[in-house]
Amino acid sequence: MVVVSTQKHLVSGEDIIFKVNYSSSDLRFSIILPTHIANAIGYLDSMGRPKKIVGETQHAVEKELEDILYKFSKTVTKEEKVILFMIKPELKLHEGRSTTHYEGTDSKIDPDKVTFHHELTLSLRFYVVNKKIFNQREVYFTLDYSEHLRQPMIGSGTYNGWTVEKYLAERYDGFLEIPWTREREEFFRSAQVGFVNLINKLIEFKNVAKTDSSKMLSFIDSGGNFGLSLPPGKEEK
Secondary structure, eight states, rough: EEEEEEEEEEEETTEEEEEEETTTTTEEEEEEHHHHHHHHHBOOOOTTOOOEEESSSSHHHHHHHHHHHHHHHOOOOOOOOEEEEEEEEEEEETTTEEEEEEESSSSSGGGGOTTTTTTEEEEEEEOOOOOOOSSOOEEETTTOOOSOOOOTTTSSOOOOOEEEEEHHHHHHHHEEEEEEEHHHHHHHHHOOOOOOHHHHHHHHHHHHHHOOOHHHHHHHHOOOOOOTTTTTTOOOO
């Protein structure tokens, strides 16, 4: 038996070399599978031992190896419910109407370094999702995701969820993952509601400033703030 070619494939996060062998005695090509791959997909003989990939051509065994590795990559080894959350503060430095400097930050913002030229933004997002751990990757699925339905057009009025690879959600979106519990989900819902309440107070403040500036000025001059005092335009009892 001689080795006629070798192939390197990324499997379960590591590079594995597969050798394509040729036997002159039976004129067949073969590839020996690692035991953990054969066991995971049930590529076993009648005695429960890993089988070799055998074929009459090199192309045939290489094609079957690709099919086996694809099936292996789709094998779910674990599934769990997790929470994804993202807190994204950003600073924009303006000169007139133009933005001259823009940066995100993961550290605390120094209030003394924020001037009236700065614009502050804060994104808060969280999702409760299913995480499926495959032999080669981790993937998030929203709870209403269906593999059998196509993603609808934007604005179609229907929705069937989404799926994303874990490394993409972490690297490009900045999500963090924690194990799900009902109390942790409620924590983020409460944070979301608190954030919404603050936004609503700011909206009301802006609207009062547009329609009744005297009430807005009275609110400011009396020492009111958005977190503790009544919204502008309302009188304390």
